[in-house]
Amino acid sequence: MKSFLFPLALTASLLFGCSNEDDGPKCESCTSAAGNTFRICESSNGNYKLTGGDISVTITKEEMENATPKQFVQGACDADLPL
Template sequence: MKKLLFLFSLAISLVLLFASCSSDDDAKSNCESCTSSDGTLYELCENADGTYTAKQDGEVTAIITEGELEGFTPKEVVELTCELDGGEITF
């Protein structure tokens, strides 16, 4: 009986060892993006330090702070940039 209990405990331990939580998954991107009518891809990605990386067609164009968003959400900034086909996201 002790052997069976040991094997059962070992099996449970192995299952728990290889189980994962949803928080263990790869970090999801905190980026807002859109493609303008001329085909330009604009992205604004939140960094872990309270700044945002602005990209145009995959190239970094600026690092901006939350204060530089001037009350707009990152999504609003990207959407406005796409609507205006405004070149780089700059502040």
């Protein structure tokens, strides 16, 4: 029985224990001086979703004008304007 359970447990741990930790979206966020939270997340199609309050807009890489997502969302926090 032991000789059957050990290979079974080893196989199960290899199949289910080796998952990729980066499966979720990559996001950056910040909170403005007025307390408004802004968040930008990369979509699977290469675009970004910028959220401020209850409003979300899609941003393309071209619209980010060579800014990193962190720089872009920080600009939204600094401006603190509605989306």
